[in-house]
Amino acid sequence: MRPIPPRALSPKQITLDAISIGLATGTYGISFGAISSVAGFSFWQTQTLSLLLFSGASQFAYVSVIAAGGSVTSAIATAALLGVRNGLYGMRIAQLLIPNLSQRVWYAHLTIDESTAMANRFDQSQQSAKRAFLATGISVFVFWNIATALGFLLAQSITSPEIIGLDAAIGAGFFALVAPRLTTKEHKVTALIAVAIAISFTPVLPAGVPILLAALSAALIAVRGGK
Amino acid sequence: MSWTGVLAVSIIAYLTKLSGMLVPQRILNKPYFSQLALLLPTALLAALTAVQVFGDNKQLVLDARLAGLLAGAIAYKLKATFIVIVITAAITAALLRLFLGFN
Known part of the structure; x- marks a missing residue:
């Protein structure tokens, strides 16, 4: 991520950017609420995932692994592995904003893809970075949770998800999440190996397990890259 | 649940x-x-995409979900937003089932 000149954006502009990012992720929150409903989760379970787990890809993975017949354990493991990157983001935010201990406790909850990316744009100015991080984190949190509730309630009126193609929407949703990540050769090769592993083991292992095995492709490529 | x-x-x-x-x-x-x-x-x-598109109770199948994914991928190439990609896939799959008898 290339930093843009910090003076180019006023505090007001940063807030406006944060709101538009929140609105954009909100549309994804509608999909999550709908799919969680179709997967059989209750309203408050769905809302709890958005309030407490608060990491889109992990939430999506958790409900879809269970909907596909996977065990709770493999769903938790998949969601937890997807969240490992948030730990890395936490390190970056701690380095960038130098928060005190109590700030670290609640900043951690807002540490997601969008807030970290926004803060990273201002690595020249700690004050702007902090504003960008907090405004984006809070904006995404608010819109994400409203959208989750809306999506859940919309899907409640649908009786048969196959008829309106909601099952096809899940695969396309994961595709839309992974496609923007395929920017380097490492990411492309990792994705190809992961798909091969997942497809090969789907007929022989319990649902959810092939996805966990596919995580090995990341370990493999990371080892090669480290040399 | x-x-x-x-x-x-x-x-x-x-x-x-x-x-x-x-x-x-x-x-x-x-x-x-x-x-x-x-x-x-x-x-x-990537693994979740593959399993959601091809997996069906421990079987691998080709059905309207793949067509939905391809339509979604085209929408992505055309710089569509997340919700548009997802809806494109859903509508494509739904139409193929309704009019062409896809599974």
Whole structure:
């Protein structure tokens, strides 16, 4: 991520950017609420995932692994592995904003893809970075949770998800999440190996397990890259 | 649906974020860990895409979901937003089932 000149954006502009990012992720929150409903989760379970787990890809993975017949354990493991990157983001935010201990406790909850990316744009100015991080984190949190509730309630009126193609929407949703990540050769090769592993083991292992095995492709490529 | 799982996965996700906040900076400098943390979502999301499109109760099948994915991929290439990609896939699959008898 290339930093843009910090003076180019006023505090007001940063807030406006944060709101538009929140609105954009909100549309994804509608999909999550709908799919969680179709997967059989209750309203408050769905809302709890958005309030407490608060990491889109992990939430999506958790409900879809269970909907596909996977065990709770493999769903938790998949969601937890997807969240490992948030730990890395936490390190970056701690380095960038130098928060005190109590700030670290609640900043951690807002540490997601969008807030970290926004803060990273201002690595020249700690004050702007902090504003960008907090405004984006809070904006995404608010819109994400409203959208989750809306999506859940919309899907409640649908009786048969196959008829309106909601099952096809899940695969396309994961595709839309992974496609923007395929920017380097490492990411492309990792994705190809992961798909091969997942497809090969789907007929022989319990649902959810092939996805966990596919995580090995990341370990493999990371080892090669480290040399 | 189990509340235990919902709460457990939420707590683990938060502790993962917090651990990053509290870890000494030195560990950040190990290239293997940062590379792994960035490649993990790529691997898992690619695998989830494949299983959601081809998997059906431990079987691999070709049905309207694949056509939905292809339509979604075209929408992505045309720089569509997330919700448009998802809706394009859903409508494509629904129409193929309704009019062409796809599974």
